[in-house]
Amino acid sequence: MKPSIPKGTRDFSPEQVVKRNYIFDTIKDVFVKYGYQPIETPTMENLSTLTGKYGEEGDKLLFKVLNNGDYLAKADKEALAAQDAQKLTSSISKRGLRYDLTVPFARYVVMHQNDITFPFKRYQIQPVWRADRPQKGRYQEFYQCDVDVVGSDSLMYEAELVQIYDEVFAKLGIKVFVKVNNRKVLYGMAEAAGIADQFMTMTIAIDKLDKIGLEGVRKEMEGRGISSAAVTQIENMLQLKSLDELEKAFQQSPTGLKGIEELRQFHQYFDTKAPSNRVEFDITLARGLNYYTGCIFEVAVDTSVESQKEVVMGSIGGGGRYDDLTGVFGLKNVSGVGVSFGAARIYDVMEELNLYPEDSGNQLQILFIALDQAAHQYAFDCLNKVRAANINAELYPSPAKMKKQMKYATARNAQYTIIIGSNEMESGLLSFKNKDMRESLTLDAIIERLKL
RNA sequence: GUGGUUGUAGCUCAGUUGGUUAGAGCGCUGGAUUGUGGUUCCAGAGGUCGCCGGUUCGAGACCGGUCUUCCACCCCA
Numbered sequence: 001m002k003p004s005i006p007k008g009t010r011d012f013s014p015e016q017v018v019k020r021n022y023i024f025d026t027i028k029d030v031f032v033k034y035g036y037q038p039i040e041t042p043t044m045e046n047l048s049t050l051t052g053k054y055g056e057e058g059d060k061l062l063f064k065v066l067n068n069g070d071y072l073a074k075a076d077k078e079a080l081a082a083q084d085a086q087k088l089t090s091s092i093s094k095r096g097l098r099y100d101l102t103v104p105f106a107r108y109v110v111m112h113q114n115d116i117t118f119p120f121k122r123y124q125i126q127p128v129w130r131a132d133r134p135q136k137g138r139y140q141e142f143y144q145c146d147v148d149v150v151g152s153d154s155l156m157y158e159a160e161l162v163q164i165y166d167e168v169f170a171k172l173g174i175k176v177f178v179k180v181n182n183r184k185v186l187y188g189m190a191e192a193a194g195i196a197d198q199f200m201t202m203t204i205a206i207d208k209l210d211k212i213g214l215e216g217v218r219k220e221m222e223g224r225g226i227s228s229a230a231v232t233q234i235e236n237m238l239q240l241k242s243l244d245e246l247e248k249a250f251q252q253s254p255t256g257l258k259g260i261e262e263l264r265q266f267h268q269y270f271d272t273k274a275p276s277n278r279v280e281f282d283i284t285l286a287r288g289l290n291y292y293t294g295c296i297f298e299v300a301v302d303t304s305v306e307s308q309k310e311v312v313m314g315s316i317g318g319g320g321r322y323d324d325l326t327g328v329f330g331l332k333n334v335s336g337v338g339v340s341f342g343a344a345r346i347y348d349v350m351e352e353l354n355l356y357p358e359d360s361g362n363q364l365q366i367l368f369i370a371l372d373q374a375a376h377q378y379a380f381d382c383l384n385k386v387r388a389a390n391i392n393a394e395l396y397p398s399p400a401k402m403k404k405q406m407k408y409a410t411a412r413n414a415q416y417t418i419i420i421g422s423n424e425m426e427s428g429l430l431s432f433k434n435k436d437m438r439e440s441l442t443l444d445a446i447i448e449r450l451k452l
Numbered sequence: 453g454u455g456g457u458u459g460u461a462g463c464u465c466a467g468u469u470g471g472u473u474a475g476a477g478c479g480c481u482g483g484a485u486u487g488u489g490g491u492u493c494c495a496g497a498g499g500u501c502g503c504c505g506g507u508u509c510g511a512g513a514c515c516g517g518u519c520u521u522c523c524a525c526c527c528c529a
Contacts (some may be wrong), residue, residue, distance in 0.1 A: 002502080007520060057527055060453070100529090128529090133453080136522065142529065204527095315529075342529040371487060406489040421487060435489060 008132070008140025019356055020143075020347060024125055027145050027341055030168050031123040034160060036147055039122050041104040044095045053103045055290060061130045063097040063140075064089060097129040101146040102291075102325065102338065109150055110329040111192065118151025118334075125343075137313070137345055148338025150326070155262060158295045158321065159269035161339045162279060165299055165317060170276040172346065173355040176316070177278045177302040181285040182263050183292050185246065188256015189283075192249055193233040198226055200290065202234065207286035214238070221361075228427065238284055246283070249404070262294055278302055287318060294321030297339055301349055313349055316342045365450060366393040367414035369405040371421035379420045382430070382443050389447045418446065 005011065012020065028038075046064060048089070051059050067074070071092045080088035098104050101124045111122065124144045134140060147164060149157045162178055169176045186206070190199040203218040214235065221231050240246050243260050250256030265280060270279070287296045299317035303309050319339030326334045350356055368383055370376035376399045386393045394412070396405045402419075409417045421432040429440040441449070 002500095004502095004520080055527095057453095061527080130528080132527075134521080135524090138528075144529070270496075340529070345529065369488085370483070402487060403489080410489055417489080419488060423487085430487070433488070 005150040006140070008134035008138075010139065010141075016347075019350070020343065022356065023343055023346055023350065024143075024145065026171050027343075028123070028125065030164055030171070031147050034121075034164055036095040036123040036149075040109060040125055040126060040280075040329050041098065041101070041108055041124070043097060043127075044234070045098050045104055045107070047090070047096045049107050050099055050103060053291075054099060058099065060101055061132055063131050064093040065095040065097065066091055067094060077403055098126075099130060099252070100128050101126060101144050101340075102148070102322075105146070105148060105150075105338075106325045106336075107329055109334065110326050110331045113331060119149050119154075120151050121149045121159075123147040123149075137348060143343045145343055146338055147340075148336055150334055150336035153321075153323070153335040155265045155295070156269050157337050158266045159365065161319065161337065162270060162297060163275070164178045165297070165339060166275040166277050166279065168341070169299070172350065174316075174349055174353070175277060175302040175305040175308055177300050178275075179280060179281070179282040179285045179298045179300070180263070180266070180295065181282055182186070182259040182295050184255050184259025184262065184294060185250075185283065186251040186259075186286060188246075188250045188259055189234055189237050191253040191255060192237065193230040195226055195230045198224075200228065203286045204223040206234075206238070206284055209238075209284045209286075240283065243281065259294075266295060278304075287320060291322045291325055292320040295337065296320035308353065311349060311352060313345055316345045316349065318342075363392070363415065364394055364412050364414045365391050366446075367405075367409040367412060367417045368393065368395040369402070369409070369417055369419045370395065370399045371402070371419070372399050375399060375420045375422065375425060378425050382418070382420070385443060386408075386447055386450075387452060391447065391450050416450075 011278075018294070047062070047064065047173050050062055074091060076088055076091035078084075079091065105122065105124065123146065125143060127141055127143050129141050131140060132138065142344070147161065149161075150428065162180070165176070165178055185362050186203055187196070187199055190196050192203050195202065201224045202221060204216050205224070208220065209217050218231050218235065222228055226234075237246070237249055238247065243263060247257065247260050250260065285296060285298055287298060300315055301308055301311045301313055303311060317340060319337070321335065321337040323335045324332070325336050326332075342352045366386060368379040370379040376395070379395050383393055383395045394414075396408055406417070416432060419433070424430050427440075428442055430446065432439050432441045432445060432446050
């Protein structure tokens, strides 16, 4: 048979895993420094935990796991006869693959509420699955790196999380543009335009501004039944750049004013330290996820920087405040705020900009090459000694031809090779070399050299 | 989920309006120089032309279905 993998999934080869781990480790180190703790949740969740949390569209994208055993015996006969797939599903599938890390986290918080102390700061780096149609940079299986704090509504955390963005991307060497907005400000716009009931429609339209432009947003809103008078008002508000101007426009909207107040407070915390990246208020930032209730964030590559102006990539991170995420699981009044890093996209950007450090992995330092069987035995003993000194080393498995062994050294990207034949065994001076140099040294001298 | 697109050797790709044993470069294996890394030379292996079916005397090429890739929509990291 011909081997294959499911659509939208990928294999990761050593070089890719090493680079990906570099990103994960960088992110993780910053999370830990800011006092966040790791958790993991199962790959499968009960479908009852997942369904209904991501809207109608999201439910369609959930991977369902077929029950084990004779699932047909317990299937809903009526639904089966009627060919009603949706109704049938609940009787033949009780589990599904996790769609994101936020909902499982909310479930975790509720289940462990007696064991954790609030505010609870956690990070989580695990893959998630979506039955979406794949495209470039868009997969059915991909990693998310989430960092959240629940159990406090302090805007200090909003500031802290943006600082984390700032620090992580500074370490990775990517200049980014962090856009900040507040869901209440968006609501204020809807309220001020008299279309509070069509808030979601407006939000989804504004979210596409980058892609379809102001004209496109107008069309989309009008096409979905928002009056042209209201659309004009919204357009005008989208032009406003400062919080002061918006404040005037929001005189009739208490929610909008609250949003302005939250943004100001965020800045009071955040402005205490100069960021390495651009961090700006952007009223056009919407984010479709419907559980956000306060501040929202999105990170994009800063294309105004000369070296990065060619990069075409959507958002590489996002997040926000959700006031009532645990409510559906029966725990009220627990506010949370969190952000996520788009690892796969960050990987692609790093690749494009060539930002990986030369030695981002534990690369092979020495490859031993033996020229005959006696030398092979001798080399194996040398191998034990260098490994005991914590040097990554390997011995070619047989005293094959020099050319073949050298080719292997090249393929494995070994830093040095040590060649051992009868002369070396007699003198104890080993031929230690790489592409540019060649020296005869004792094993101890080599170990000393590489330990530095 | 809707519409479109792609699929030929391990990789990147040729393959004329349907016509004999489907090609190239790189890579791989072996050999030439019997102990020092990309060279050169010689030889060789490797393809159910994504899969299934149809049209035809004859299909890699045409038609249908299916899977996969990428793109737009939807939505999103």
